Amino acid sequence: MAVAPVTYGASTRPPRGDYSTAREDYTCEQSWAAYGAEEHALYARLFQRQVRQMPGHACDEFVHALGQLGSKSEIPRFEDISDKLRRATRWEIVAVPGLIPERAFFSLLANRRFPVTVWLRRPEEFDYIVEPDVFHDLFGHVPLLFNPVFADYMQAFGGGGLKAEGLHALEYLARLYWYTVEFGLIATPRGLRVYGAGILSSAGETVYALTSHKPQRLPFSLERVLRTPYKIDDYQDSYFVIESFAQLFDATAPDFTPIYERVSTSAPLPLNGRLPTERVYPPNALPAGAAA
Ligand code: PHE
Ligand code: CO
Numbered sequence: 001m002a003v004a005p006v007t008y009g010a011s012t013r014p015p016r017g018d019y020s021t022a023r024e025d026y027t028c029e030q031s032w033a034a035y036g037a038e039e040h041a042l043y044a045r046l047f048q049r050q051v052r053q054m055p056g057h058a059c060d061e062f063v064h065a066l067g068q069l070g071s072k073s074e075i076p077r078f079e080d081i082s083d084k085l086r087r088a089t090r091w092e093i094v095a096v097p098g099l100i101p102e103r104a105f106f107s108l109l110a111n112r113r114f115p116v117t118v119w120l121r122r123p124e125e126f127d128y129i130v131e132p133d134v135f136h137d138l139f140g141h142v143p144l145l146f147n148p149v150f151a152d153y154m155q156a157f158g159g160g161g162l163k164a165e166g167l168h169a170l171e172y173l174a175r176l177y178w179y180t181v182e183f184g185l186i187a188t189p190r191g192l193r194v195y196g197a198g199i200l201s202s203a204g205e206t207v208y209a210l211t212s213h214k215p216q217r218l219p220f221s222l223e224r225v226l227r228t229p230y231k232i233d234d235y236q237d238s239y240f241v242i243e244s245f246a247q248l249f250d251a252t253a254p255d256f257t258p259i260y261e262r263v264s265t266s267a268p269l270p271l272n273g274r275l276p277t278e279r280v281y282p283p284n285a286l287p288a289g290a291a292a
Contacts, residue, residue: 013039016119017098025107026100030078030118039120040074046126046135047072049203056287057206059186059193061150061245065143075134078116081142089151093142099131102161102170109158114145127203130233140197141181149245150195153252157181160256169260172226179225180248185209185217185241191284192217192241208235210284216274217241217281222251224278226263229271237272241281 013034014021022028051072054063068084070076082092094108096115108115116137121129129136144150157177164173182198192210199205209215212235218224220240230236242248274280 013119014097019097022097026096026104027094027108027113027115028097028118030095032075032077035075035120038123042123042126043075043120043135044073047139050139050201050206053203053206054200057194057210058200059188059195061147062143062195062200065146068146069138069142075120076138081138085142085145088146089148091145091151091154093138093145103165106158106161106165109154110162111158112151112155114141114154116142136197136201140201144195144197147245149249153245153249154181156249156252160252164256164260167257167260169256169264172260172263173256175228175230176222176225176252178230179228179238179240180220180242183209183230183236183239184220184248185239185281186245187241187243187281192281195242195245205235209239211286213283215239216272217283218274218278219281220248220251223259223263224269224275226259227266227269229268231271 013031013036019026047069051066054066068081068088070080078093078095085091085093089112091112091114093114093116095118098117098119100115105115114137117132117134119133120135121133125133145154161170161173164170178198180196182196184194184196185192186195187193194200194206194209196209199209215235215237217239218241220242225240228238269275
């Protein structure tokens with residue numbers, strides 16, 4: 001299917017989702033020189049708005065690593081970030097044309113290579129975009145790859161994905177990805193903080209996830225999460241809270257094979273349901289003077 005090229009400003013970037021020049025492993029060139037001035041400016045606006053929101057919202061590990069993303073005033077060169085990542089945690093980032101097949105995605109993760117989409121959203125998508133773009137992937141995902149424990153979790157996830165595919169359990173593992181890597185919360189002595197990339201790259205959900213009384217915040221439990229479907233087109237009904245990245249790593253280290261068997265024979269849980277034994281974390285208090 002032909003896709004219309006992005007033709008605003010001086011961008012000469014190939015169309016969104018152009019896989020024609022991708023390699024067999026679905027990686028491609030970033031082609032940094034093809035970004036137009038408007039794209040750099042839009043990236044800078046997205047970045048600056050989100051960076052301001054991070055203190056008090058994102059976990060410390062994320063805030064500390066944000067400086068590693070390089071330039072805030074233009075789309076960074078992936079190679080510059082990879083140089084720093086390799087030194088920090090032996091990860092690197094690779095360019096991809098957009099969403100890639102599950103097996104290709106998990107193979108990259110298993111080899112400590114994180115795929116980052118090359119194209120940037122359009123100005124109309126400033127606040128909301130359904131697919132991952134370069135801003136979501138870089139801003140949301142890359143900072144925590146500088147954390148050694150989280151970096152190991154992501155690699156283990158890649159191996160787990162390849163295994164889940166053989167067991168026809170990708171549906172369950174996708175829920176774990178969703179409720180941790182994309183929408184995870186972490187408890188700290190100063191209150192709840194966000195570590196999930198889907199939240200951290202969204203200005204609206206960053207505040208909602210921590211302070212709204214609408215969603216529930218439940219303690220992370222592996223089997224519970226594997227049984228909980230999610231919605232992709234609205235803020236979440238339930239968030240799962242970890243106490244530390246070590247807890248997440250340890251809870252997901254056991255062999256999932258028997259767990260997948262149990263989960264596949266039990267009914268999925270409602271998205272906003274709560275088990276009788278589950279306690280909820282209260283939302284963070286709003287800063288004095290803010291409206292509830
Ligand atoms: N332990 C999981 C398995 O046996 C692999 C995994 C690790 C999956 C970490 C996700 C995250 O399948
Ligand atoms: Co993502």
